[in-house]
Amino acid sequence: xxxxxxxxxxxxxxxxxxxxxxxxxxxxxxxxxxxxxxxxxxxxxxxxxxxxxxxxxxxxxxxxxxxxxxxxxxxxxxxxxxxxxxxxxxxxxxxxxxxxxxxxxxxxxxxxxxxxxxxxxxxxxxxxxxxxxxxxxxxxxxxxxxxxxxxxxxxxxxxxxxxxxxxxxxxxxxxxxxxxxxxxxxxxxxxxxxxxxxxxxxxxxxxxxxxxxxxxxxxxxxxxxxxxxxxxxxxxxxxxxxxxxxxxxxxxxxxxxxxxxxxxxxxxxxxxxxxxxxxxxxxxxxxxxxxxxxxxxxxxxxxxxxxxxxxxxxxxxxxxxxxxxxxxxxxxxxxxxxxxxxxxxxxxxxxxxxxxxxxxxxxxxxxxxxxxxxxxxxxxxxxxxxxxxxxxxxxxx
Amino acid sequence: xxxxxxxxxxxxxxxxxxxxxxxxxxxxxxxxxxxxxxxxxxxxxxxxxxxxxxxxxxxxxxxxxxxxxxxxxxxxxxxxxxxxxxxxxxxxxxxxxxxxxxxxxxxxxxxxxxxxxxxxxxxxxxxxxxxxxxxxxxxxxxxxxxxxxxxxxxxxxxxxxxxxxxxxxxxxxxxxxxxxxxxxxxxxxxxxxxxxxxxxxxxxxxxxxxxxxxxxxxxxxxxxxxxxxxxxxxxxxxxxxxxxxxxxxxxxxxxxxxxxxxxxxxxxxxxxxxxxxxxxxxxxxxxxxxxxxxxxxxxxxxxxxxxxxxxxxxxxxxxxxxxxxxxxxxxxxxxxxxxxxxxxxxxxxxxxxxxxxxxxxxxxxxxxxxxxxxxxxxxxxxxxxxxxxxxxxxxxx
Numbered sequence: 049x050x051x052x053x054x055x056x057x058x059x060x061x062x063x064x065x066x067x068x069x070x071x072x073x074x075x076x077x078x079x080x081x082x083x084x085x086x087x088x089x090x091x092x093x094x095x096x097x098x099x100x101x102x103x104x105x106x107x108x109x110x111x112x113x114x115x116x117x118x119x120x121x122x123x124x125x126x127x128x129x130x131x132x133x134x135x136x137x138x139x140x141x142x143x144x145x146x147x148x149x150x151x152x153x154x155x156x157x158x159x160x161x162x163x164x165x166x167x168x169x170x171x172x173x174x175x176x177x178x179x180x181x182x183x184x185x186x187x188x189x190x191x192x193x194x195x196x197x198x199x200x201x202x203x204x205x206x207x208x209x210x211x212x213x214x215x216x217x218x219x220x221x222x223x224x225x226x227x228x229x230x231x232x233x234x235x236x237x238x239x240x241x242x243x244x245x246x247x248x249x250x251x252x253x254x255x256x257x258x259x260x261x262x263x264x265x266x267x268x269x270x271x272x273x274x275x276x277x278x279x280x281x282x283x284x285x286x287x288x289x290x291x292x293x294x295x296x297x298x299x300x301x302x303x304x305x306x307x308x309x310x311x312x313x314x315x316x317x318x319x320x321x322x323x324x325x326x327x328x329x330x331x332x333x334x335x336x337x338x339x340x341x342x343x344x345x346x347x348x349x350x351x352x353x354x355x356x357x358x359x360x361x362x363x364x365x366x367x368x369x370x371x372x373x374x375x376x377x378x379x380x381x382x383x384x385x386x387x388x389x390x391x392x393x394x395x396x397x398x399x400x401x402x403x404x405x406x407x408x409x410x411x412x413x414x415x416x417x418x419x420x421x422x423x424x425x426x427x428x429x430x431x432x433x434x435x436x437x438x439x440x441x442x443x444x445x
Numbered sequence: 446x447x448x449x450x451x452x453x454x455x456x457x458x459x460x461x462x463x464x465x466x467x468x469x470x471x472x473x474x475x476x477x478x479x480x481x482x483x484x485x486x487x488x489x490x491x492x493x494x495x496x497x498x499x500x501x502x503x504x505x506x507x508x509x510x511x512x513x514x515x516x517x518x519x520x521x522x523x524x525x526x527x528x529x530x531x532x533x534x535x536x537x538x539x540x541x542x543x544x545x546x547x548x549x550x551x552x553x554x555x556x557x558x559x560x561x562x563x564x565x566x567x568x569x570x571x572x573x574x575x576x577x578x579x580x581x582x583x584x585x586x587x588x589x590x591x592x593x594x595x596x597x598x599x600x601x602x603x604x605x606x607x608x609x610x611x612x613x614x615x616x617x618x619x620x621x622x623x624x625x626x627x628x629x630x631x632x633x634x635x636x637x638x639x640x641x642x643x644x645x646x647x648x649x650x651x652x653x654x655x656x657x658x659x660x661x662x663x664x665x666x667x668x669x670x671x672x673x674x675x676x677x678x679x680x681x682x683x684x685x686x687x688x689x690x691x692x693x694x695x696x697x698x699x700x701x702x703x704x705x706x707x708x709x710x711x712x713x714x715x716x717x718x719x720x721x722x723x724x725x726x727x728x729x730x731x732x733x734x735x736x737x738x739x740x741x742x743x744x745x746x747x748x749x750x751x752x753x754x755x756x757x758x759x760x761x762x763x764x765x766x767x768x769x770x771x772x773x774x775x776x777x778x779x780x781x782x783x784x785x786x787x788x789x790x791x792x793x794x795x796x797x798x799x800x801x802x803x804x805x806x807x808x809x810x811x812x813x814x815x816x817x818x819x820x821x822x823x824x825x826x827x828x829x830x831x832x833x834x835x836x837x838x839x840x841x842x
Contacts (some may be wrong), residue, residue, distance in 0.1 A: 054474075061473040061694055072695050073470035076458040076648060077451075078772050109650055110673065111509050113690040117673045149670045245691060251473060253506055253650045253693030273546045273670070274512045276507065293510040294642060296650030296693060297458055298469050375475045 059193045059351035060439050062128050062394030064302070068249055071305040079297050085289030085440040086394045087304050088168055088228045092286065094307035098315070099225065099240060099258045101232035106282040107303075109296045112222035112243030115255030117145050118277040119218045119239040122374035123263050125271035128148030131172055132216075133164045135202070137194035137380045142187045142220050151270045152181070160383060161197045161353070163346035164188070166207035171213040184266075185216040185238075191224030194380040196342040196353030196389060198224060205235045214276050216263055222246055226310070227322040227350045238263040243300055247318075247350065249306045249394040253299040257357040259283075322349040324433040325392040325401050331432030332355075332405035333390070335425035336412060353379075356386060362416060368411035374404055396402050398433040402426050407421035454801050455774040456748035458642035458649050458792030461699070465805055468702040469695050476694050482686030484701050489683065491704035495712070496622065496637060496655045497628035503679040504509045505652045506693045509619035509640030509785075513676040514542050514650030516615045516636040520660050522668035523547030525581040528569055530561045530601070534591035534777040539584045539617050546669045549578070557591075557780060558750070560596045560743035561585070563604035570608040578766075580662075582613040582635075586688035588621030591777040593739040593750030593786060595621060602632045613660055623707070624747045624790045626720040632778055637662040641696055644715075644747065646703045646791040649698045657678075719746040721830040722733055722798050723788040728829030730787070732822035733809060738784050746788035750776075753783060757814060765808035771801055795830040799823050 056063050064072075077083045088107065095105040108114060115217040118141075126131065131150040132143030135158040147153045156172040158164045169186075177185050186208050216238040221230060225240065226247030232240050245252035255357050259267075259279055267280055275281075281292040310318060319322045326349030330340055338354035340347060356362060362378050362385050369376060377389040392401050405425050413420050419425075453460050461469075467590075474480045483602045485504065492502040505511060517539075521527065527548040529540030531705050532555040553569040553579045555561045567581075572582050583605050602614050613635040618627060622637065623644030629637050635657040642649035656676055664677055672678075677688040707715060723746030727737055735751035737744060755761060759782050766773060774786040789798050802822050810818050818821075 054472075056473055056475065058475050058477075060691065061476065064473055068468045069472065073466045075451075075466065076453055076461055076642070077773075078453065078455050079649070080455075080774075081772065110511070111506050111691040111693070112674045114507070130786065145672045148672045154716075161592065208711070243691070245694075247471070251693065251695035252476070252691045253696060275542045275545045276511045276674075294457065294640070294649045295509040296508070296648065296696065298695065299600060300698075302695075375478060377475075377477075386664035 059391035115241035136192040190221040328429035328433040329438035332429030456788035512638035533589040561602040587618040724829040724833035725826035729826030
């Protein structure tokens with residue numbers, strides 16, 4: 049283990065603020081006592097503000113994938129037609145869960161690196177309606193972590209509702225919610241899932257799931273089996289300040305503190321910070337020869353995917369980065385060996401991104417790769433970050 | 446919040462040693478990098494030693510109930526005859542999970558406070574065999590947390606195998622394994638589940654599950670749906686030092702440290718310590734007028750359930766205890782208001798039990814209840830603890 053700093057820039061888990069780390073070290077309490085009851089109340093109302101919902105938000109002890117499973121099994125029955133909009137590995141995963149539980153899944157696969165278009169979604173939904181099997185649910189990915197694309201959820205939701213007003217909108221918002229503008233109620237989303245290790249600056253182990261009244265009504269009819277992920281049980285317990293099964297108390301301590309930190313900064317400032325980090329990462333990586341993988345208008349402000357320059361092997365680059373203390377993520381699925389992914393969400397500033405770029409530049413030089421001018425990428429990143437402040441706050445919605 | 450010490454004596458989460466708490470405060474790492482890979486390897490082999498198994502032990506991000514769900518859904522198909530031996534609320538829960546996923550569950554319900562008897566199990570299995578629907582699996586609870594009973598798993602397993610040699614033995618060992626003698630392989634158990642917040646002195650959020658080769662073979666045929674809890678995916682990832690979904694990294698840090706502490710103490714010493722704590726709790730509570738709820742030969746050494754004396758309301762007692770810093774658990778299900786439950790597992794010594802008894806005594810006096818002689822219960826507890834060291838180590842098996 050190196051005594052030098054480790055810069056963790058994967059798309060979750062993200063680094064933790066000291067106050068969050070310290071909360072994770074607290075002594076245990078009774079998860080069915082008054083302290084936990086107060087904590088769960090605070091966390092739930094803070095999450096409602098973060099999700100921008102007046103409806104239920106439930107906290108499950110699981111990683112984000114468990115939250116996705118909850119979104120599926122509570123609201124669907126085997127055989128239900130489902131439209132899964134997939135823009136990458138996580139969209140595929142959401143579809144796979146639905147299929148595993150017997151949903152009749154139609155996949156709208158979008159080329160990796162591109163965002164789903166509302167018009168294409170309207171067509172796909174329209175085809176299902178015309179075929180006499182309108183979708184009971186539509187699965188959407190907000191921020192596709194495998195490709196660095198943020199899908200236009202507001203537009204997709206509107207397009208879907210216009211064609212199939214009764215379809216439930218189930219949204220994987222794991223790696224975006226909290227860091228970029230998101231409106232659960234205003235966009236008419238029925239179930240929204242996020243995970244503690246992403247924008248929330250908390251260790252992994254909690255999934256947070258919002259449920260609309262429409263989704264609750266569906267839960268009463270849904271026949272897919274569930275016990276651990278039964279959201280009705282979670283709702284019943286939550287009314288009493290508890291969870292049906294023993295919760296991850298230590299992670300809940302951390303989340304409680306992190307949400308206070310986030311509200312102290314303010315979501316508008318958090319969104320601006322992520323916009324600046326995203327702009328810096330994209331500009332800096334481009335200046336270092338890593339072409340953007342995501343189409344520019346939909347590039348994520350929480351994770352940047354960029355193509356490796358010709359002739360540069362990921363294994364070589366990654367080894368040179370690790371030696372210098374930078375931890376990035378490689379490609380997933382079909383993009384293994386073709387892209388790198390830099391996480392810049394949660395506890396991160398433009399300065400962290402600049403340091404990461406500096407380390408990448410040093411690694412490239414060490415590997416004998418051409419670098420235009422020492423530090424030029426850092427300048428480009430800073431300029432892009434500064435320029436990003438001119439973008440209005442709601443623009444990435 | 447009181448500035449005075451809080452004595453947490455519920456049957457999990459248990460108090461944490463300082464080194465474990467500190468581990469929970471560590472900065473995040475890449476869960477798909479070399480440090481986590483090494484950690485998962487250490488944890489897995491230490492768990493294999495603790496479970497006394499040479500087969501797979503998988504770490505899931507979930508509370509114990511999630512581990513029980515994994516035990517069911519990976520090895521059974523809808524319609525499979527299953528015999529659920531229930532000695533309390535957690536046995537009922539295990540049965541409920543199987544039924545929710547479509548198993549054809551026959552319940553062998555044992556009166557609360559009593560242990561399941563091998564002869565009764567043999568009869569119940571025999572009836573199913575005679576009826577032409579031999580059980581595909583038998584669900585057993587090792588330590589029934591709701592009643593403070595430790596079931597004789599070795600004898601039950603032997604009896605089951607004699608009548609239905611092909612039945613899988615799925616065991617909820619959540620609140621006993623690690624603290625009292627347990628033999629996964631020698632007893633022929635197919636799936637064994639435990640949870641991080643019990644004997645392991647770690648915050649809740651990880652379930653640990655062992656899987657026998659027989660159970661793996663069944664997993665290939667099992668038709669119950671599963672994704673998040675798919676143990677085959679966990680096994681595939683574990684071979685590469687990873688988990689299929691982002692794990693609760695912070696809790697894994699804590700478990701890694703706790704297992705080192707446990708091996709430093711040694712399992713024989715840990716078992717003796719829990720035997721002494723159990724003996725102390727039972728003797729002390731009896732001296733204070735709380736009759737034992739569990740039948741004596743099967744009283745648990747990790748949690749003691751005792752009947753409230755006539756005329757003493759749990760709400761009054763609990764309030765008087767909390768004021769004095771003692772946190773106990775009340776009854777569950779049909780025993781709400783009738784029993785108290787004192788956890789004494791994990792990071793606990795006889796001295797902790799004596800302090801808890803002292804606080805109960807003080808609360809009784811404050812409530813105007815008769816107390817024989819101030820401190821007599823503490824003496825009784827200490828004498829019982831001392832006497833417990835005469836019991837051979839394997840006796841509770």
